[in-house]
């Protein structure tokens with residue numbers, strides 16, 4: 001069985017139905033979680049001993065599970081300020097809590113990070129959370145991520161990173177919308193279709209959009225080095241950055 005198949009099998013068992021729907025509506029979303037897990041595993045292989053990781057945005061636990069199952073040497077504090085979402089992660093991942101490898105915080109990302117000491121965390125990881133933040137809040141979060149990371153710590157984010165080429169980005173986004181219509185119309189879910197379209201307007205708004213070059217520059221301005229965008233899938237990509 002290849003890595004992607006075993007990843008799918010793991011999710012089929014635990015997050016099951018939601019994962020299958022997400023895979024249909026937005027295939028890159030599940031792939032981004034897998035890729036974030038791969039980056040975490042690569043870091044852990046290179047750094048023996050238990051690594052502490054703060055996750056921003058538990059959601060239903062898809063990215064959390066990918067991180068936890070990617071390597072046994074990582075302990076996660078998963079933050080989400082939306083109880084409806086975090087309850088799902090708690091239900092889906094209770095075995096990991098019992099195993100002592102997962103804790104939750106119900107604070108918002110900025111407050112939760114502010115409560116952590118300087119230089120105290122090996123990895124901050126996230127998927128599809130930062131693009132929801134308004135720019136000013138996101139800047140403050142990035143400064144806090146830098147502060148809490150230990151030297152040589154990693155920030156890993158799988159997210160919507162808009163292409164600098166606005167024409168191509170618009171074309172990709174239009175294809176994405178066409179996909180929502182196809183899948184959700186066939187599923188008879190106009191309610192979900194409406195929600196995804198409304199959400200997309202917010203994602204693409206000037207107040208929130210994470211344009212590739214500007215986002216990488218923002219991280220460098222905060223002090224990060226070796227800032228890289230990897231594994232681009234249409235409007236999505238994995239970003240890694242190092243606190244030197």
Ligand SMILES: C[S@@+](CC[C@H](N)C(=O)[O-])C[C@H]1O[C@@H](n2cnc3c(N)ncnc32)[C@H](O)[C@@H]1O
Nearest residue numbers: 057059062063080081082085108109127128129
């Ligand atoms: C789109 S979900 C992503 C979940 C998961 N990583 C995935 O890829 O499916 C984003 C999550 O971030 C949470 N979130 C949004 N803004 C937040 C904030 N300011 N602080 C903490 N969590 C936040 C939302 O409640 C939501 O559960």
